[in-house]
Amino acid sequence: MIEMSSTQIRQKFLDFFADKGHQVLPSAPLVPQDDPTLLWINAGMAPFKDYFNGSATPPNSRIATSQKCIRTNDITNVGKTARHHTFFEMLGNFSFGDYFKEEAIEWAYQFLTEELGLEVDKLWISIYKDDDRAFEIWHQDIGIPKDRIVRMDKDENFWEIGTGPCGPCSEIHYDRGIEFGCPDGCKLGCDCDRYLEVWNLVFTQYNKTEDGEYLDLPNKNIDTGVGLERLASLLQGAPTNFETDLFMPMIEFITQNCDVEYGESKEADLAIKVIADHIRSITFAIGDGALPSNEGRGYVVRRVLRRAVRYAKVLGLEAPFLHKIVAVVVEVMGDHYSELVKREEQIVKIIKQEELRFEETLEQGMNMLDEVIAELKEDNLDQIPGDKVFMLYDTYGFPVELTEEIASEQDFKVDLDGFEKAMQQQRNRAREAREDYDQGHGELELFKDLRKSLGASQFVGYEEQAVRTEVLGIVKDEQQVTKITAGEEAKVILEKTPFYAESGGQVADKGIIETDSASLKVIDVQEIADVIVHQVELEAGSLEVGAEVKAQITSELRVATARNHTATHLLQQALKEVLGDHVKQSGSLVTPNRLRFDFTHFEAVTKEQLRKVEEVVNQKIIANLAMKIEKMELEQAKEVGATALFGEKYGEQVRVVKIGDYSLELCGGTHVDQTGEIGFFKILDESGIAAGVRRIEAVTGQEGLNYVQQQEDMIADVATKLKANPDEIVDKVVSLQNELKSLEKEITSLKDKLASSQSEDLISKVEEINGVNVLIDGVDGLDNAGLRKMGDNLKQELDSGIIILGSKVEEKVAFVAMITDDLVEQGYHAGEIIGQVAQVAGGGGGGRPTMAQAGGSRPDKLTAALEKAKEIIVAN
Known part of the structure; x- marks a missing residue:
């Protein structure tokens, strides 16, 4: 066995398979890019699901990676066992219709024995019980004795998830010796640490049908995975993964900052291991753009971080402390994962901020939980009611899992069913609130029917600002009508329309619809069930279904709105430049008068940063960059790098807005033709609206000029009152402040006298x-x-x-x-x-x-x- 660092092991693996014709790809981000079924990338093959099922073509039929992975389903075992982690690296080689069992087995054996020097007589192999071909290769071709090849059932050595591609597995185990085994002896498959699973080879050769048949796949695939942490523990002679060079630098840093020695106390060791493991997960997750929050993967980040904070308290380490360990993680992993180096400062700030936020509520929550447990003990009860668990979660931000852990330490159970019931009650209240809000919008079903009979609305507003068209339908008080008269309000459907319906944060156009004898004021436009609906006030005459009308938007408002919408694209890119790539749009509002842009960021934007963002946007306006808007397939848009709004649903055809070589986004809104038409961009305010979400409000064009003029008038007014020139008012105010302080001292002295x-x-x-x-x-x-x-x-x-x-x-x-x-x-x-x-x-x-x-x-x-x-x- 050759002693190697984790960095050497990783590189040797990738180099080995590169020599075997594999294209080495960088690790995919932990946040899945195009797979809503996954919360995290949790296996080496996860980024390649579309290649395995044939829906996409791989760049090479042979690929090798070292993939970052997160799994938290066994989080309570972290630190208690030798191998459980929330973050780990999966080395893998993959074949998409290229080589199969012979090469996969041969190369795995060759890498372990020749490249890493593992002892052949300590290798044990498990195969699926009916996989005779795998047995032949291992025994006849490789030379593994029959008694070290173990046939196992489907639940152990067969990979499948429902219907679709599946196949048998072959696992390679390493016998670490009787000192790692059970006292009474054990065998392969035992839960002890003697037989360490090193590598899993999955032979995807079948397609499971709805009828339960296993049909041969025409193109067979290989999916393998070997844990870097496990290989490192073997080659470095470490009793567990935690004593390897992947964890010891973090462990040493932790112990240096508390009065505890690693290995002296089981309780302290558990805390140290949990912190060392969790800080890796948090660092990588945030580095890949997952910010702490109360939903989805953001909740996972918050849960893992808060769990680490609690274990830090066990060691006497007061928050904020975790953020200090990030530098050690970057030092250990940054050579291969350069994104950590690039984003280290941001990661540190986000973790520190989250620690401080949790510290504010942790003590209150802990006190409340202690009170609940004390009351239950007095009543001789041993289960925390679900409503109490929900209260801790909802009021104090206590993850349910944290409550479970603390409870179990005092031999208490948690009423999870009751918690889920309380959660459901909250969801019901939210749904009822939504239903209350939706009352008055009961025409949704009506418009669905109109969509079937009239077809989808035709929007021509990108090219036209006024069109001749026909009235296809009129809805008043949630009923179809054939006619309305002066003074009435209604919803009108046109055959085609230049009016932009409110969408993507951009407000609707306003304007008029008129005939020779009727005039209607358009006050709002919404798209309901693919039908563009014009909310109108009939000012004069009457309007009937089938009437020929002229529909015309208010051009000045459209142009002003377009200025603000294009400015939001420039603003988003400028924020990425100044603050970092973690910036993502969280919402927006685009009106003729102003724009509002919400984005992910972990702290208040400084005055200097705002000034820089404003400067960058105005530079792009002055550069008068050309706008290019084109339709393309969604996949093509992603390939060219267009920014999409996370969580937004897009059709197969999307509209891509390109601003020079500076910005590229998917967007259905209206825009200027050249950035110079924006005229001027001015930030009015920056504020926080939620944890990790900031908001910028700004104006452009005439509104920007109006704002500057208002400021000038204010300055002039202040200067007049101070009897000073505008450029002297700062000195004048300082002088008055000094004079005021002097007078206050004099008053205090007089009062004393x-x-x-x-x-x-x-x-x-x-x-x-x-x-x-x-x-x-x-x-x-x-x-x-x-x-x-x-x-x-x-x-x-x-x-x-x-x-x-x-x-x-x-x-x-x-x-x-x-x-x-x-x-x-x-x-x-x-x-x-x-x-x-x-x-x-x-x-x-x-x-x-x-x-x-x-x-x-x-x-x-x-x-x-x-x-x-x-x-x-x-x-x-």
Whole structure:
């Protein structure tokens, strides 16, 4: 066996199969690009599903990869076993109708024994029980003894998912020795770590039909997978995957930052392993564009990250800590996965932000869970109700799995059925809310019927702004009608229309529909069931189905909208340039007056970054780039690199909008012909609207000019009030601020002098009550700070005593109470006294036994409140 680093193993594998005629492809991103059935790329073959089923043609009939993978279905086993991980690398070689069993088996054996030096007599082989050909190759051609070839049933050595391509498997195992086995002896297939599965060879040779028949495939395929982590553990003599060079740098970093040694404590080791594993998953997932959120793969990222945070707390590592380990992951993996190096800074920021966000709610959630468990223990119950689990999830962001883990540590179960019931109730409430909203839109079925009878609407607005057309239908109050008259509102369907229906964030066109005797104002346009529906107000005359009309949009509004829509394309590309490739559109609004663009980003965009984005967009406007819009097949659009909106449904034919060589997007909206027509672009605001989602609002063209002019008018107005030139106002404001600070200091000094002067007068008003020196009085014009200062001065004059002062301040009243230490020992308490005093004046307050402050809303009750103070002391 040859000792190798993980980097050497990976490269040797790829080089080996490159020499065998394989095209080495880079790892696909963890986020599936065109497969909505997958949350993550979870196997080496996952990116090639279309090649295996024949729906797409591979670039080469032989391919080899080292594929990044994420699986979280066994997340609770991570750290408890030697091999479970949430992130791993799958080395694989694939054949699409090229070579088959003979070559796959021969090359796997050759790589393991000749390239890696694994001992031949420690190799064990499992095959599907009926796969005689695989047995012949392993035994007769390769020379593996019969007693080390084990036939296994379908559930172990046959790969299939429903109907479609499938086939038998052959797994290569390595006998690590009896010290890794069960005490009473074991055999291949045991759950212990003695027989380590190294490589799985899948021979896709059948097509399973709906009737359950297994028919021979005309083109047979090979799909293999070998875990890099497992190979590294063998070649580096590591007892588990965690002691390899893929994990030890992270483990060493973690232990260096906490008072724990790896290998000393089972509990600590579990925490260390979980963190080391999870930080790899989080780093790679975020690097491939999956941001933490409450849905889909974003929820997986958040769940894994929060689980790691909790285990960090077990080690005494306070958040934020995980983000510090990213640099170690990049150092270990960055040589092969250069995207980590490129995006390291972004990954660190996102993880740190998410840690801080979770820290805010973790303590509250943990306290709540502890309270729930304590109550259940008192009632001798051992299951956390589903509604409580849902409350933790919904209110505190506690992943259900985290609640399960914490509960199990205290021998509690979780009512998952009850949780699902609570979740369903929430979904029902949301659906009912949607149904309530949808009331009044009951004509949907009506328009579906109209679509069948009238056909889909013909939109000609890209080329025409006014057309002669025919009225095909009129709908009023969710009923088809044949005629409407002046003053009525209705929905009108035209044979063809220049009106753009609201779509893709762009608002609808406005305009008019008219005949010789009728005039209709178009106030909205929607597409319902493929029918373009014009919401109209009939201003004069009457309109009947079948009438010939002229439909004309308001050109100025269309042009202004087009400016803003093209500007959003420029803005998106500029944001990618300035902030990074992780930026993705999350929503938009394009109107004639302004544009709004929502995008994924992990923190507020700085003033400097916004300035740069604005500068880039305006540079492209000044460059007067030409717009090119063409229709093409969806697959062709993807091949040329057009940006698509994630989650958007596209037809086979798509519209591709190209702006010079700068931007390329799928878009159905209206645009200018040259970027110079936008005129000017100005960002008005940037804000956060959700976790990981930011919003920019901006204006262009005339609205941009209007904004600048408004700012100029404002500056001029301020300059006039300051009696300065516009270019002097900053210096003038600074000067005024300095002057204000000086005056505030002077006022404070005068107040102190006033308090000191009044203190001298007040000391003569001290009276003795029950043998205690007491000063109770009202003073004029002092705020809380002034009263406290006066109280301190008076207290210094009294060796022993109680001081209670009140003052009217801006239609309110303030109180202060001070008591010397000797009287506190006798039972007097400033906080308790002042609270009762303030109540008389319509307020409240409290504080320490020696000093307390309070306020009230009834200055007219000041005298009565001070009398109450005297009553309290007399009664003490």
